[in-house]
Amino acid sequence: MGSPVRNLKKTVTFETRGSQHRTPRYNKKLRKVLSASSALFARKGFERATIRDVSQATGMSLAGLYYYFRSKEELLFLIQFTTFESLCEKLKEIIENETDPQTCLHSMINMHFEYFIRNMNELKICSREIESLKGDFYRKVAEKRKKYFDLTQSIFEKISNKSGGSSAESRLAALYLFGTLNWIYQWYRTGRYPDAKELARQLTAIYLQGFPRKSK
Amino acid sequence: MGSPVRNLKKTVTFETRGSQHRTPRYNKKLRKVLSASSALFARKGFERATIRDVSQATGMSLAGLYYYFRSKEELLFLIQFTTFESLCEKLKEIIENETDPQTCLHSMINMHFEYFIRNMNELKICSREIESLKGDFYRKVAEKRKKYFDLTQSIFEKISNKSGGSSAESRLAALYLFGTLNWIYQWYRTGRYPDAKELARQLTAIYLQGFPRKSK
DNA sequence: TATTCGTTCGAACGTCCGTTCGAACGTAAT
DNA sequence: ATTACGTTCGAACGGACGTTCGAACGAATA
Numbered sequence: 001m002g003s004p005v006r007n008l009k010k011t012v013t014f015e016t017r018g019s020q021h022r023t024p025r026y027n028k029k030l031r032k033v034l035s036a037s038s039a040l041f042a043r044k045g046f047e048r049a050t051i052r053d054v055s056q057a058t059g060m061s062l063a064g065l066y067y068y069f070r071s072k073e074e075l076l077f078l079i080q081f082t083t084f085e086s087l088c089e090k091l092k093e094i095i096e097n098e099t100d101p102q103t104c105l106h107s108m109i110n111m112h113f114e115y116f117i118r119n120m121n122e123l124k125i126c127s128r129e130i131e132s133l134k135g136d137f138y139r140k141v142a143e144k145r146k147k148y149f150d151l152t153q154s155i156f157e158k159i160s161n162k163s164g165g166s167s168a169e170s171r172l173a174a175l176y177l178f179g180t181l182n183w184i185y186q187w188y189r190t191g192r193y194p195d196a197k198e199l200a201r202q203l204t205a206i207y208l209q210g211f212p213r214k215s216k
Numbered sequence: 217m218g219s220p221v222r223n224l225k226k227t228v229t230f231e232t233r234g235s236q237h238r239t240p241r242y243n244k245k246l247r248k249v250l251s252a253s254s255a256l257f258a259r260k261g262f263e264r265a266t267i268r269d270v271s272q273a274t275g276m277s278l279a280g281l282y283y284y285f286r287s288k289e290e291l292l293f294l295i296q297f298t299t300f301e302s303l304c305e306k307l308k309e310i311i312e313n314e315t316d317p318q319t320c321l322h323s324m325i326n327m328h329f330e331y332f333i334r335n336m337n338e339l340k341i342c343s344r345e346i347e348s349l350k351g352d353f354y355r356k357v358a359e360k361r362k363k364y365f366d367l368t369q370s371i372f373e374k375i376s377n378k379s380g381g382s383s384a385e386s387r388l389a390a391l392y393l394f395g396t397l398n399w400i401y402q403w404y405r406t407g408r409y410p411d412a413k414e415l416a417r418q419l420t421a422i423y424l425q426g427f428p429r430k431s432k
Numbered sequence: 433t434a435t436t437c438g439t440t441c442g443a444a445c446g447t448c449c450g451t452t453c454g455a456a457c458g459t460a461a462t
Numbered sequence: 463a464t465t466a467c468g469t470t471c472g473a474a475c476g477g478a479c480g481t482t483c484g485a486a487c488g489a490a491t492a
Contacts, residue, residue, distance in 0.1 A: 022470075025468085026469085048263060051449080072450065131261060145468075169427075186346070193388075194384075203388075203392055208429070211376065265478080276441090278480090279482075283438090283439065
């Protein structure tokens with residue numbers, strides 16, 4: 001029988017939801033492969049990282065790896081898709097449980113910072129390798145990414161509250177914010193900056209009150 | 217005699233400043249090669265775009281291209297370096313001529329948006345391919361990039377005016393802003409958004425007053 | 433016309449990459 | 463012990479890529 005990963009593109013019901021599809025051994029090793037790949041894709045970039053790198057990092061043989069995925073592209077897809085899905089779920093929960101729009105924005109930014117710090121490799125790959133996938137892989141990821149974006153935009157809409165409907169301003173604000181969030185991996189280094197909570201506080205303050213000016 | 221581009225790494229005096237180094241014909245064709253490369257690197261990414269693509273786009277032969285550069289990496293270097301240098305010069309002039317810090321921030325953001333719209337390929341490459349260069353090439357570009365960043369940070373310092381010295385807040389604000397600016401290429405499409413002036417106005421407003429909230 | 437030198441090219445070299453194949457291994461059930 | 467199946471691997475294929483070489487071209491100079 002082929003690897004169950006092969007069904008990912010068609011069944012939609014593929015997640016590492018528990019471990020229904022395969023033996024625990026299989027699922028454990030798949031996670032190990034994904035983790036090693038994430039580290040390599042993050043450090044070298046998707047194109048420059050090779051399957052041979054993954055082989056060396058995991059101690060598995062070249063051919064042995066292909067038992068866990070069908071192509072290098074699918075490997076990237078799995079990383080990006082599960083990451084965006086995870087972010088979407090967290091954001092959905094925030095929006096559902098927080099009524100005040102401003103606090104909601106703060107929670108969203110804080111969640112993203114914290115998620116970034118705990119999954120730096122994956123988020124770097126989600127920001128930097130957006131255009132590395134093609135066809136169905138690309139579309140599936142773009143869909144999730146759009147969902148994450150739309151949820152964020154809806155927060156800005158509640159803040160500006162132009163009697164419902166999606167305004168151009170809130171769309172732009174969300175795009176600006178996404179730029180900042182997707183750029184974090186370029187400068188953040190562990191231990192050299194305030195923690196996620198503090199970073200989120202400052203960034204939220206900018207979006208709600210602006211950068212603090214001098215008081216004449 | 218070898219191509220004068222070979223001296224770029226050592227002489228520092230290499231710019232396409234007029235056309236002192238070579239025949240007008242040479243300089244004209246070099247610009248053509250750089251322009252075609254920019255379009256390809258922007259569309260496909262540096263790794264996926266091949267010298268053969270450049271050959272096809274310019275109508276030149278594979279070997280003929282190497283008369284204008286020594287390696288594919290140098291090609292990327294030339295694009296990034298000249299772009300950042302150009303941005304630095306424009307920003308320096310703004311900072312020297314504008315005394316009000318808030319207006320200065322507005323001018324900087326406006327300049328960047330306008331430069332982006334007129335050089336989308338190059339700016340996309342400067343944002344996305346930061347980690348594609350190594351060694352001296354990387355360092356030279358990083359130096360220019362840092363200059364551009366430091367100039368921007370200095371504007372925030374004047375705005376917050378914590379009696380001189382570089383504050384952590386202004387550094388972070390500059391990083392946040394850079395994220396937004398370096399992300400524009402991901403969403404901006406000609407004709408579908410307000411013009412540069414309007415985009416700059418909105419983004420500046422966020423950084424100075426925050427995103428406009430509803431008035432209760 | 434002869435010479436020079438900047439410019440162009442066809443053809444190939446060597447390397448590295450993603451992927452595949454069939455055989456073999458290990459483990460748990462029969 | 464035998465079977466069945468999930469898992470692993472050595473070895474190789476086919477192709478694409480960056481780069482190079484020596485020869486040839488062409489426009490300006492003498």
